[in-house]
Amino acid sequence: MAAPIEILPIESLELSALSLAVYGDPESELADLEASIRVDGVLVPLVVAPRDDRGLSEVISGNRRLACARRLGISNLACEIKAFADEPEKQRAMLVYNRQRRKRFSQLMREADLLEAVEQPKAAERRAANLRQNQNRPDRRNSDNRQGRADETIAQLIGLGGKDLYRQARSIWKAVLAGDTRAQSSLILLDREEKTIHAAYKDLRRRDRFSANFKPTPYDVWSFRHDRAFGIPHPGAIPPAIVAHTLYYYTNPGGIVVDPMAGGGTTIDVCASMGRRCLAYDIEPSRSDIKKHDVRSGIPVEASGCDLIFLDPPYHTMLVDAYGPETVAGMPFSGWVEFLEAVASAAFETLAPGGHIALLLANQTEKDLPRGFGYLDHAFYGYQAIVKAGFLPQRRISCPMSGAFLPQHVRKAREEGRLLGQVRDLLIARKPT
Numbered sequence: 001m002a003a004p005i006e007i008l009p010i011e012s013l014e015l016s017a018l019s020l021a022v023y024g025d026p027e028s029e030l031a032d033l034e035a036s037i038r039v040d041g042v043l044v045p046l047v048v049a050p051r052d053d054r055g056l057s058e059v060i061s062g063n064r065r066l067a068c069a070r071r072l073g074i075s076n077l078a079c080e081i082k083a084f085a086d087e088p089e090k091q092r093a094m095l096v097y098n099r100q101r102r103k104r105f106s107q108l109m110r111e112a113d114l115l116e117a118v119e120q121p122k123a124a125e126r127r128a129a130n131l132r133q134n135q136n137r138p139d140r141r142n143s144d145n146r147q148g149r150a151d152e153t154i155a156q157l158i159g160l161g162g163k164d165l166y167r168q169a170r171s172i173w174k175a176v177l178a179g180d181t182r183a184q185s186s187l188i189l190l191d192r193e194e195k196t197i198h199a200a201y202k203d204l205r206r207r208d209r210f211s212a213n214f215k216p217t218p219y220d221v222w223s224f225r226h227d228r229a230f231g232i233p234h235p236g237a238i239p240p241a242i243v244a245h246t247l248y249y250y251t252n253p254g255g256i257v258v259d260p261m262a263g264g265g266t267t268i269d270v271c272a273s274m275g276r277r278c279l280a281y282d283i284e285p286s287r288s289d290i291k292k293h294d295v296r297s298g299i300p301v302e303a304s305g306c307d308l309i310f311l312d313p314p315y316h317t318m319l320v321d322a323y324g325p326e327t328v329a330g331m332p333f334s335g336w337v338e339f340l341e342a343v344a345s346a347a348f349e350t351l352a353p354g355g356h357i358a359l360l361l362a363n364q365t366e367k368d369l370p371r372g373f374g375y376l377d378h379a380f381y382g383y384q385a386i387v388k389a390g391f392l393p394q395r396r397i398s399c400p401m402s403g404a405f406l407p408q409h410v411r412k413a414r415e416e417g418r419l420l421g422q423v424r425d426l427l428i429a430r431k432p433t
């Protein structure tokens with residue numbers, strides 16, 4: 001029976017002393033994980049022992065997640081509660097969890113590749129022997145699942161549990177090796193232990209979400225949820241349905257889409273799902289299918305003649321801590337407007353006649369407002385920039401930022417009677433033919 005999962009207050013969880021002694025202080029290796037938890041929360045439940053007589057649960061697996069959650073002020077965490085017969089059994093469990101943690105998913109699957117090469121011929125021999133033996137026994141033909149046995153053996157040898165989980169892992173790995181971009185982005189998360197095999201497998205099966213059964217909304221309000229099947233966690237990741245709708249309405253299958261500020265690669269993964277070709281760049285690439293390029297020096301020549309340029313710049317002053325003060329997020333406002341104008345004009349040069357630009361911009365409502373201002377209307381400045389570059393405006397689509405705030409931010413805004421900014425717009429414009 002599966003261990004129960006409960007949501008526990010963070011104060012009731014304590015780092016395991018043994019884990020600290022064996023694996024060191026988790027504080028020293030939190031940067032990546034913290035960025036991801038800030039965006040997506042803690043995806044995988046911690047494993048904890050039942051409460052002791054002080055009311056505390058010792059963490060068996062998840063010291064790093066707990067340390068990050070404390071830093072980010074998260075108050076509750078999902079925990080799988082595991083009871084142990086005695087202290088040695090608890091310690092062994094902790095070591096086993098950590099032993100598994102120390103091998104990345106891709107390392108395990110490479111081990112499995114080697115084992116497949118050894119185990120599959122053995123399984124084939126066993127199948128042939130089995131067939132010979134049962135030749136005259138119709139009742140026993142097909143009765144023994146020898147392939148299943150090979151999967152079971154390999155799963156055990158690499159420490160991955162049973163054959164079902166191994167088969168899920170295998171299909172993810174096969175898709176990775178076949179060059180499937182979404183499987184490759186899942187692999188990054190699997191290797192960082194920010195996604196479970198089962199979740200990655202489910203994501204892979206959702207690959208057709210924007211192809212065969214895609215039913216686009218006919219309205220110009222695009223309020224969608226994030227979906228981890230597309231892109232890898234990134235401070236500015238957007239719901240993939242925003243990209244999917246843009247591609248549906250403003251490109252054709254086979255068209256070339258360019259994303260010069262690709263972040264976690266949402267555009268790349270949606271393009272793969274919808275049969276569009278994608279060229280992606282970023283000043284700080286997060287994955288191997290994004291090339292390093294600073295859009296302030298224009299858009300690479302190889303993108304010339306493309307059909308759509310999707311622009312999701314770091315919003316002025318928002319997330320400046322995540323992107324760094326030297327990026328456009330940290331510029332004075334006049335510099336930000338100049339940046340918009342330069343990018344719009346580079347996009348105009350690069351697009352094929354009749355091609356589209358899609359520019360996603362949020363209102364600035366919180367920080368660094370000019371004296372007396374309640375907000376800055378970035379869509380207004382974006383509109384001016386694209387018209388100045390020579391584009392013909394087509395549509396302003398409302399893409400509210402649902403769920404972009406942590407519960408503590410919502411609580412604080414309620415206490416202070418303050419509105420939280422969710423207004424975000426996608427401006428679509430066409431290059432004249």
Ligand SMILES: C[S@@+](CC[C@H](N)C(=O)[O-])C[C@H]1O[C@@H](n2cnc3c(N)ncnc32)[C@H](O)[C@@H]1O
Pocket residue numbers: 231234236237238260261262263264265266267281282283284293294295296312313314315323327328
């Ligand atoms: C809002 S995020 C894009 C998020 C992306 N749409 C996603 O869904 O993951 C903006 C990105 O612009 C990148 N960026 C900032 N300044 C840049 C520059 N000068 N040239 C290229 N990329 C830049 C940042 O590194 C960041 O990844």
